[in-house]
Amino acid sequence: xxxxxxxxxxxxxxxxxxxxxxxxxxxxxxxxxxxxxxxxxxxxxxxxxxxxxxxxxxxxxxxxxxxxxxxxxxxxxxxxxxxxxxxxxxxxxxxxxxxxxxxxxxxxxxxxxxxxxxxxxxxxxxxxxxxxxxxxxxxxxxxxxxxxxxxxxxxxxxxxxxxxxxxxxxxxxxxxxxxxxxxxxxxxxxxxxxxxxxxxxxxxxxxxxxxxxx
Numbered sequence: 001x002x003x004x005x006x007x008x009x010x011x012x013x014x015x016x017x018x019x020x021x022x023x024x025x026x027x028x029x030x031x032x033x034x035x036x037x038x039x040x041x042x043x044x045x046x047x048x049x050x051x052x053x054x055x056x057x058x059x060x061x062x063x064x065x066x067x068x069x070x071x072x073x074x075x076x077x078x079x080x081x082x083x084x085x086x087x088x089x090x091x092x093x094x095x096x097x098x099x100x101x102x103x104x105x106x107x108x109x110x111x112x113x114x115x116x117x118x119x120x121x122x123x124x125x126x127x128x129x130x131x132x133x134x135x136x137x138x139x140x141x142x143x144x145x146x147x148x149x150x151x152x153x154x155x156x157x158x159x160x161x162x163x164x165x166x167x168x169x170x171x172x173x174x175x176x177x178x179x180x181x182x183x184x185x186x187x188x189x190x191x192x193x194x195x196x197x198x199x200x201x202x203x204x205x206x207x208x209x210x211x212x213x214x
Contacts, residue, residue: 025131025192027196029108030192031134032112032136035113037113038067039115040116043131052120056089058164069097072110075101083100117140118171119132120167129141130192137158139152141159142160142161148160
């Protein structure tokens with residue numbers, strides 16, 4: 001624990017940010033695809049705390065039948081009842097998909113195919129947000145004062161919002177402005193490559209170690 005504290009002290013004193021706690025994204029794997037579909041993607045574990053019912057309601061309020069909402073998340077047996085309740089909540093709506101415990105190839109495929117990324121949580125750093133940025137997804141997320149706020153450049157690579165109503169409003173802005181969506185998609189990819197990738201993490205971590213040795 002003393003070593004960890006030492007790394008954090010150096011990070012703060014040298015303006016390197018909290019390198020130690022950040023999980024980098026592999027920007028060579030999570031790459032944009034030219035072919036996009038009208039999909040709003042959310043990648044988050046199926047836990048009651050994330051209130052997916054509210055996310056589903058937000059999508060319904062968009063009133064865009066030409067779009068689909070796809071929620072992909074890890075699922076354990078202890079949360080199976082909650083997951084089944086979500087399936088009942090969705091009923092037979094064909095443009096809302098819940099996918100539990102997807103394999104990596106399926107997950108990556110959805111990242112590349114989607115046009116937007118919703119993240120209704122701000123409790124932690126959120127590698128999924130970094131992955132979304134890496135594939136060029138404009139990201140609308142909670143957590144301005146926590147993990148997502150460290151990843152998303154608000155107004156440039158996505159939007160940081162305080163509630164579901166704001167999430168709907170910001171998404172509508174992008175839906176109605178293809179040029180804005182495109183510029184934000186390009187900026188999201190650039191953000192990941194320049195700030196969130198493996199090489200950046202390695203270089204910053206190496207700098208921290210060298211400073212500790214001095």
